[in-house]
Amino acid sequence: MAKIKPSRGAAHARIMGVGGYRPTRVVPNEVILEKIDSSDEWIRSRSGIATRHWASEEETVSAMSVEAAGKAIADAGIRPEQIGAVVVSTVSHFKQTPAIATEIADKLGTGRPAAFDISAGCAGFGYGLTLAKGMVVDGSAEYALVIGVERLSDLTDLEDRSTAFLFGDGAGAVVVGPAKEPAIGPTVWGSEGDKSETIKQTESWEAYRTGAPTKFPAITQEGQAVFRWAVFEMAKVAQQALDAAGITANDLDVFIPHQANMRIIDSMVKTLKLPEHVTVARDVETTGNTSAASIPLAMERLLATGEAKSGDTALVIGFGAGLVYAATVVTLP
Numbered sequence: 398m399a400k401i402k403p404s405r406g407a408a409h410a411r412i413m414g415v416g417g418y419r420p421t422r423v424v425p426n427e428v429i430l431e432k433i434d435s436s437d438e439w440i441r442s443r444s445g446i447a448t449r450h451w452a453s454e455e456e457t458v459s460a461m462s463v464e465a466a467g468k469a470i471a472d473a474g475i476r477p478e479q480i481g482a483v484v485v486s487t488v489s490h491f492k493q494t495p496a497i498a499t500e501i502a503d504k505l506g507t508g509r510p511a512a513f514d515i516s517a518g519c520a521g522f523g524y525g526l527t528l529a530k531g532m533v534v535d536g537s538a539e540y541a542l543v544i545g546v547e548r549l550s551d552l553t554d555l556e557d558r559s560t561a562f563l564f565g566d567g568a569g570a571v572v573v574g575p576a577k578e579p580a581i582g583p584t585v586w587g588s589e590g591d592k593s594e595t596i597k598q599t600e601s602w603e604a605y606r607t608g609a610p611t612k613f614p615a616i617t618q619e620g621q622a623v624f625r626w627a628v629f630e631m632a633k634v635a636q637q638a639l640d641a642a643g644i645t646a647n648d649l650d651v652f653i654p655h656q657a658n659m660r661i662i663d664s665m666v667k668t669l670k671l672p673e674h675v676t677v678a679r680d681v682e683t684t685g686n687t688s689a690a691s692i693p694l695a696m697e698r699l700l701a702t703g704e705a706k707s708g709d710t711a712l713v714i715g716f717g718a719g720l721v722y723a724a725t726v727v728t729l730p
Contacts, residue, residue, distance in 0.1 A: 404535045404536040404537075405536045406532075406533060406534045406535045406536030406537070406575075407533050407534055407536070407539075407574075407575030407576065408534075408575075408576070408577060409534065409575070409576040409577065409578060409579045409580060409581075410529070410530040410533040410534055410573050410574065410575065410576055410580065410581050411573070411574065411575075411576035411580030411581060411727075411728060411730070412526075412571045412572070412573055412580070412581065412727055412728070412729065412730045413472075413473035413474070413475070413540070413571075413572045413573065413574045413730050414468075414469045414470065414471070414472030414473030414474070414475075414571065414572045414730050415468075415469050415472055415569070415570070415571045415572075415693060415696050415697045415700065415730055416464075416465045416466060416467065416468025416469035416470075416471070416472055416569070416570050416571075416693075416697060417465050417468065417567065417568065417569045417570070417690075417693060417694045417697035417698065418461045418462075418464035418465040418468075418567060418568045418569075419450045419566075419567045419684065419694070420450040420451060420452040420453065420456045420461070420566050420567065421450075421453070421456075422450060422451050422452070422453060423448050423449075423450060423683075424448060424449050424450065424451050424565075425447065425448050426440045426441070426446070426447060426448070426562060429555070429561050429562045432555040432556050432561060433555070433556065433557075433558045433561050433562075434558065435558060435562075440562045443562075443658075443660070444562060444563060444658050444659060444660070444681070445658065445659020445660065445662075445679070445681055445682055446562060446563065446659070446681060446682060446685050446686075447682050447683060448682075448683050448684075448685070449562075449564065449565030449566075449683075449684060449685030450565050450566055450567055450684060450685070451550040451565065451566055452548050452550060452566040456548075456566070457548070458487060458489060458490045458497055458546050458547075458548055458568075459497055459500050459501055459504065461546055461548075461566070461567065461568035462485065462497070462501045462544045462546045462568045462570070463501055463504050463505060464568065465544065465546070465567075465568035465569055465570040465693075466483075466501065466505055466542055466544055466568075466570040467505065468570070468697075469542065469570040469571055469572050470505070470542070470572055472572070472730065473540070473572035473574065473730070475540055475572065475574070477505045477506040477507045477508075478506065478507060478508045479539065479540050480502070480505070480507040480508075480510050480538075480540050480541070480542050480572070481510050481511065481532070481537070481538030481539055481540055481541060482510050482511040482512070482529065482532050482537070482538040482541040482542065483498045483499075483501060483502040483505075483507065483510050483511070483512040483513075483541075483542045483544070484498065484512075484513060484514075484515060484525040484528055484529060484541065484542070484543050484544070485497055485498040485501060485512075485513075485514045485515070485525075485544045485546060486514070486515050486516070486517060486521025486522055486524065486525045486543075486544065486545045486546070486689040487514060487516070487521070487545070487546050487547055487689060488516055488518060488521075488547065488552070488688065488689070488718070489546075489547045489548045489549055489551055489552055489688075490514065490546075491551075496512060496513050496514040497514055498512035498513050498514050498544075499512045501544065505542075507542075510538070510542075511532075511537070511538065515528075517689070517719065517721050517723070518596070518688060518689070518717035518718035518719055518721060519655045519657065519686075519688045519689060519691065519715050519716055519717025519718065520586070520655070520689075520715035520716055520717055520719070520721045520722050520723045521545055521688065521689030521715065522543065522545040522569070522689050522690070522691075522692045522693055522713075522715055522723075523584065523586065523692070523713065523714070523715040523722075523723025523724065523725060524586065524721075524723050525543040525544070525545065525689075526543050526571070526573065526581065526584075526713075526723075526725065526727075527584040527586065527723065527725070528541075528543075529541035529542075529543045529571075529573040530573060530581045530584075532573075533573055533574060533575055539574065539575065540572055540573065540574045541572070541573045541574075542570060542571075542572055542573075543570065543571050543572075543573060543693075544568060544569070544570040545568065545569050545570070545687075545688070545689030545690040545691070545692065545693050545694075546567070546568035546569075546689065546690050547564075547566060547567065547568075547687050547688045547689055547690050548566045549564035549565060549566060549616065549686070549687065549688060550564065550565070550566050552564070552598070552614065552615050552616045553615055553616065554599070554612065554615035554616075554617070557615065557617065559617075559618070559620050560615075560616060560617060560618060562685075563657075563658075563685060563686045564616070564685055564686050564687070564688075565684050565685030565686060565687050566687065567684060567687045567690045567694050568690050568694075569687075569690045569691070569692065569693025569694040569695075569696070569697060570693060571693055571696075571730070580727060580728040581725060581726075581727050581728075582638065582641060582642035582725050582726035582727065583638075583641040583642065583725065584638075584723055584724070584725045585634050585637045585638045585641055585722075585723070585724045585725070586721070586722060586723035586724070587634075587721070587722060588719050588720065588721045588722075589626075589719070589720045589721075590719065590720075592622070592626065592720045593718075593719060593720065594619075595618060595619045595622045595623050595626070595720065596616070596617075596618040596619075596623060596717055596718040596719075596720065597616070597617060597618075597718065598614045598615070598616060598617075599612075599614050599615050599616070599617050600612075600614040601614070602614070616718075624658070624660070624661060626716075626720065627657065627658075627661045627665070627716055628661055628664040628665060628668060629668070631654075631665065631714060631716045631722060631724075632664075632665050632668035632669055634714065634716075634722055634724050635654075635665065635669055635712060635714050635724050636669065637724070638712060638714065638724035638725055638726055639712060639726065641725075641726075642725070642726035644710065644726060646669055646670060646671050646672060646675070647672055648710060649671065649672075649675050649710055649711070649712055649726075650674075650675065650676065650705065650709035650710050650711065650729075651675065651676045651677075651678070651699065651705045651709050651710070651711035651712070651729065652666065652669075652671055652675050652676070652677045652678065652711065652712050653678040653692055653695050653696055653699070653711055653712070653713045653714075654678065654692075654713070654714050654715075655691050655692060655714065655715040655716055655717065656678065656679075656680050656681035656684065656685075656686060656687065656691035656692075656694075656695055657681070657686050657691075657716075657717070658681065658686070659679060659681055659682065662677065662678075662679060662681070676699065676704050676705055676709075678695035678696070678698075678699055680694060680695035680698050680699075688717065689715075691715075692713050692715055696711070696713075696729065700729065700730075705729055706729070707729055707730060708728060708729065709728070709729045710726060710727075710728060710729075711726070711727050711728075711729050712724070712725075712726050713725060713726075713727060
């Protein structure tokens with residue numbers, strides 16, 4: 398039997414740089430209220446959202462990704478051609494093939510990296526980060542680029558009172574590279590497919606193609622079921638990620654959950670009994686729910702504002718349609 402040569406990757410992996418892009422158009426709740434019977438007070442009390450960003454025709458999934466990724470690459474201090482893999486998490490790139498990652502990789506001038514898309518909803522960044530860590534440690538890529546990007550305004554039913562106010566657009570990216578010490582902890586991830594109906598696209602593309610639905614497909618959800626699952630079950634997953642990393646809540650500097658809803662974030666903080674010194678990302682107030690982009694966008698903002706600093710220990714957790722989830726502890730770049 399022939400012996401396969403072992404992989405020669407890095408001892409460990411870390412996030413080296415982060416970048417974000419928010420569309421120029423800021424949409425306040427007043428615009429949402431033009432189509433639904435509600436109030437600014439109701440939206441804020443239910444979600445904590447005051448504004449969100451909606452992309453223009455020119456701010457495509459590709460264009461936003463290139464902007465965010467370019468910043469992440471510059472922040473990491475490497476050249477685009479050093480990127481060996483590009484992983485893009487999105488549910489709002491409407492072409493089945495080719496993967497948008499290949500176009501983004503080319504526009505960034507990365508050469509000929511591995512490039513592919515993944516669909517893991519709001520947990521997509523965590524899934525991509527885990528894949529990138531594996532590639533760096535395995536040696537199949539010295540540096541890997543992870544992008545979470547969404548144009549959820551394209552999948553929003555503005556007449557749906559339960560979801561019209563939730564979603565925003567944007568892109569967030571990180572560069573993952575070699576490290577001498579552990580800087581990305583073990584990932585606790587999984588799925589609960591029996592709950593797949595709680596967050597879903599209203600109609601399949603096939604049904605839309607045949608002309609059955611009268612509206613373009615949109616994202617819908619069972620709000621209360623999602624809230625209960627996120628608060629109680631995802632708090633357990635977050636704790637498991639802390640345990641897997643060998644730390645406690647007291648060791649944390651920063652908590653960056655998926656920016657789904659302010660009530661969910663605040664409830665998770667309470668359930669996890671996070672100490673007051675832990676900085677909590679609440680980017681959802683001005684950015685809305687950007688699904689796969691929400692964690693890197695929140696991370697980028699915390700570092701840019703000085704609320705978090707390089708070297709801080711952060712717990713990140715994403716959760717959403719599937720239902721899927723991913724949580725890990727990282728050292729901020």
